[in-house]
Amino acid sequence: MRETLFRIKSLAQKAILGAGLFIALSPVLSLASEVAATTAASGAEATQWWVWPLILFVVTFVMGIIAVLGGVGGGVLYVPIISGFFPFHLDFVRGTGLLVALCGALAAGPGLLKANLASLRLAIPVALIASTMAIVGAMVGLALPTHIVQILLGGTILGIVVIMLTAKKSAVPDVQKADSLSSALRITGVFHEPTSGQDINWKVHRTPIGLATFIIIGFMAGMFGLGAGWANVPVLNLMMGAPLKVSVATSKFLLSITDTSAAWIYMNKGCVIPMMVIPSLVGIMLGSFIGVRLLKVAKPTFIRWMVIVILSFAGVKALTKGLGISLF
Amino acid sequence: MSNTNGTQATEEQILYANILNKGMLIGLVMLLVTFGLYAGGIIKPAIPLDQIQNYWSMPVGEYLEVINHEFLHLEHPPTGWGWVKLVGKGDFLNFVGVAVLSGVTILCYLAIAPGLFRRGDKAYGIMALLEAAILFLAASNLLAVGH
Numbered sequence: 001m002r003e004t005l006f007r008i009k010s011l012a013q014k015a016i017l018g019a020g021l022f023i024a025l026s027p028v029l030s031l032a033s034e035v036a037a038t039t040a041a042s043g044a045e046a047t048q049w050w051v052w053p054l055i056l057f058v059v060t061f062v063m064g065i066i067a068v069l070g071g072v073g074g075g076v077l078y079v080p081i082i083s084g085f086f087p088f089h090l091d092f093v094r095g096t097g098l099l100v101a102l103c104g105a106l107a108a109g110p111g112l113l114k115a116n117l118a119s120l121r122l123a124i125p126v127a128l129i130a131s132t133m134a135i136v137g138a139m140v141g142l143a144l145p146t147h148i149v150q151i152l153l154g155g156t157i158l159g160i161v162v163i164m165l166t167a168k169k170s171a172v173p174d175v176q177k178a179d180s181l182s183s184a185l186r187i188t189g190v191f192h193e194p195t196s197g198q199d200i201n202w203k204v205h206r207t208p209i210g211l212a213t214f215i216i217i218g219f220m221a222g223m224f225g226l227g228a229g230w231a232n233v234p235v236l237n238l239m240m241g242a243p244l245k246v247s248v249a250t251s252k253f254l255l256s257i258t259d260t261s262a263a264w265i266y267m268n269k270g271c272v273i274p275m276m277v278i279p280s281l282v283g284i285m286l287g288s289f290i291g292v293r294l295l296k297v298a299k300p301t302f303i304r305w306m307v308i309v310i311l312s313f314a315g316v317k318a319l320t321k322g323l324g325i326s327l328f
Numbered sequence: 329m330s331n332t333n334g335t336q337a338t339e340e341q342i343l344y345a346n347i348l349n350k351g352m353l354i355g356l357v358m359l360l361v362t363f364g365l366y367a368g369g370i371i372k373p374a375i376p377l378d379q380i381q382n383y384w385s386m387p388v389g390e391y392l393e394v395i396n397h398e399f400l401h402l403e404h405p406p407t408g409w410g411w412v413k414l415v416g417k418g419d420f421l422n423f424v425g426v427a428v429l430s431g432v433t434i435l436c437y438l439a440i441a442p443g444l445f446r447r448g449d450k451a452y453g454i455m456a457l458l459e460a461a462i463l464f465l466a467a468s469n470l471l472a473v474g475h
Binding site (some may be wrong): 118262264274 | 336352356364379427429
């Protein structure tokens with residue numbers, strides 16, 4: 001009983017801390033909302049052309065730092081926050097969100113592959129399913145009315161919050177026996193764990209159900225323009241039994257393939273506005289660069305709580321926007 | 329794939345990583361340079377810099393119709409690879425870098441496929457070619473959809 005009370009108190013403190021930091025970061029988002037409202041009220045001429053890319057750059061720079069420290073991809077923060085607080089239509093936000101996630105994955109992919117942390121052998125079958133479904137998701141997302149996509153996006157973001165709150169992780173899951181499909185495909189590997197100095201042999205199990213799950217993950221990635229690391233990692237790690245480091249690295253690399261297929265659909269549809277894309281990409285990449293350096297001194301648990309608070313807020317915002325309710 | 333049981337990355341993984349790295353760097357540099365030319369006013373855009381904010385809150389279909397009517401005057405709005413005809417304009421020039429970043433993965437898959445077949449890894453060779461075909465299909469604009 002005492003332990004439960006202590007846990008509740010501790011959770012409440014972390015939530016309050018997260019909310020506090022979010023409020024401290026919120027002036028830029030408030031500024032974005034205010035500029036949008038002013039522009040809508042007094043005509044577009046009220047805002048200089050360079051104001052929007054500048055605000056976008058600042059917000060995505062902060063987002064890049066938070067994404068690295070919170071262990072999430074940039075895309076999952078980008079789409080709900082930018083669609084909630086900026087005047088850009090969801091079509092362009094999703095197209096840009098995919099490119100943001102894609103560039104992050106392209107930047108990280110080569111290093112992860114060379115270090116043998118990302119496994120091409122594990123990624124190829126998964127990517128084939130996820131990227132095909134991302135195309136279907138993108139097509140469905142672009143065909144549905146915007147408010148429906150916005151409502152579904154809000155629900156998905158709140159679902160991601162639940163996953164972040166409840167999902168466990170296993171550094172090296174105990175896989176007794178590889179299943180017949182993964183044995184036939186020889187999905188196995190060895191990676192060097194520098195903290196223990198050991199070479200860890202890994203294999204996977206439950207491959208058919210794991211691959212089937214990527215049908216849903218790929219679809220959602222394409223439909224909402226989100227990166228899908230939040231779903232890839234638990235499936236690769238907890239369901240299929242790949243070591244955590246291999247799961248995180250392979251997930252990051254996977255995004256470079258999944259998001260490529262969906263990005264083409266959005267680009268061909270015309271959902272790319274350079275004045276949105278380039279400031280966002282540069283902002284998030286520079287932010288990630290700083291975030292990696294801050295990782296040494298920051299407290300990851302605290303940042304993770306902050307990400308949960310931000311995503312909850314953005315999820316509710318997306319949901320209410322889709323429902324036509326103006327809460328904040 | 330060779331060397332599947334060592335701690336070192338396989339030959340295909342290294343080849344894939346090297347092509348991905350080069351494509352990513354080329355795409356990013358192109359994106360930054362072309363954006364500099366566009367935002368710096370060095371190459372005139374199709375949609376004036378101070379007017380783009382009037383249109384980005386519209387759904388994409390309406391946005392394309394309106395910018396085509398007001399600035400581009402093309403027979404059809406520029407969807408698919410239609411931007412190639414407008415690459416002389418500062419804003420559409422930026423699409424080159426985006427296309428390089430989105431296209432490099434296709435090259436990576438095509439590059440590793442022969443090695444996979446040579447080593448008798450037919451299943452992965454076929455999957456690599458299938459993936460390249462799927463990405464090519466997505467890039468081709470044969471899968472056009474709309475609201």
